[in-house]
Amino acid sequence: MTFTLRDAPIGVFDSGVGGLSVLRHIRAQLPHEDLIYFADSGHAPYGDKTEQQVIDRSLAVASFLLQQGVKAVVVACNTATIAAIKALRARYPELPIVGVEPGLKPAAALSRNGRIGVLATERTLRGEKLLALREQVSSATGATFLLQPCVGLVERIEQCAMGSEPGDATSAMLERYIAPLLAQGADTLVLGCTHYPFVQDAIIRTVRAHTQEAVTLVDTGDAVARQLARLLDAAGLRREANSAPKLLGYTTAGVEALAIAFAGLLDLHPPVEHVAT
Numbered sequence: 001m002t003f004t005l006r007d008a009p010i011g012v013f014d015s016g017v018g019g020l021s022v023l024r025h026i027r028a029q030l031p032h033e034d035l036i037y038f039a040d041s042g043h044a045p046y047g048d049k050t051e052q053q054v055i056d057r058s059l060a061v062a063s064f065l066l067q068q069g070v071k072a073v074v075v076a077c078n079t080a081t082i083a084a085i086k087a088l089r090a091r092y093p094e095l096p097i098v099g100v101e102p103g104l105k106p107a108a109a110l111s112r113n114g115r116i117g118v119l120a121t122e123r124t125l126r127g128e129k130l131l132a133l134r135e136q137v138s139s140a141t142g143a144t145f146l147l148q149p150c151v152g153l154v155e156r157i158e159q160c161a162m163g164s165e166p167g168d169a170t171s172a173m174l175e176r177y178i179a180p181l182l183a184q185g186a187d188t189l190v191l192g193c194t195h196y197p198f199v200q201d202a203i204i205r206t207v208r209a210h211t212q213e214a215v216t217l218v219d220t221g222d223a224v225a226r227q228l229a230r231l232l233d234a235a236g237l238r239r240e241a242n243s244a245p246k247l248l249g250y251t252t253a254g255v256e257a258l259a260i261a262f263a264g265l266l267d268l269h270p271p272v273e274h275v276a277t
């Protein structure tokens with residue numbers, strides 16, 4: 001069997017375990033692809049870093065993934081996409097790169113009253129790219145976006161504290177961030193950070209404590225996987241089902257934390273290696 005670029009793996013990265021919420025959609029959409037997941041947990045969170053720091057980390061991680069021979073990169077992190085996707089595309093103009101942005105457009109289409117809460121990191125919400133997107137979608141649809149930075153939430157999720165008990169520290173944090181959005185009439189909440197789908201049950205419980213009205217949660221993981229499939233097809237890079245797909249994890253922190261996240265969040269048990277990138 002000859003090896004072609006089509007058989008090369010796809011690199012997926014995030015500041016930590018959040019990108020696993022995107023990886024699960026990629027596995028569902030592209031079941032034959034080899035995947036490398038890179039958790040930059042040794043440098044998480046990205047959300048309180050400067051734009052330049054996030055750009056530097058994203059370039060370092062992409063360079064590592066390319067050394068592993070990837071054929072495409074998925075930036076499974078809103079913060080890194082908003083801050084660094086331009087720099088990544090400038091550095092690697094030939095490489096298919098897919099990013100993830102808070103789903104403002106789908107939220108505007110789904111909202112009944114045009115009042116939309118956006119939960120994301122501080123860095124994402126201050127990014128020029130996000131502010132331009134808000135401006136564009138607001139003027140096209142008349143929607144109002146209520147931007148809510150969720151300081152500290154990524155750290156809770158990195159520690160596997162998913163708010164499973166009402167009143168625990170993660171649930172209290174969600175209450176603090178979500179209650180004001182509901183009080184302002186938001187009927188749609190954008191999960192603008194790939195870590196947040198892992199606390200979706202706690203978010204729904206928080207919403208239910210305030211209102212019985214329908215509140216829609218918007219997550220763009222599935223759209224990202226579909227965009228990746230389109231790019232691979234356009235470049236003739238989709239892998240055929242000729243052998244079982246491989247999955248490998250890398251982390252800049254302890255291997256155990258990523259192995260636990262794979263097992264606990266996705267019921268997967270891939271080999272995980274530490275890297276000092």
Ligand code: DGL
Binds near residue numbers: 016045048078079192
């Ligand atoms: N999962 C990342 C995102 O989507 C979290 C960023 C962070 O580490 O603060 O923005």
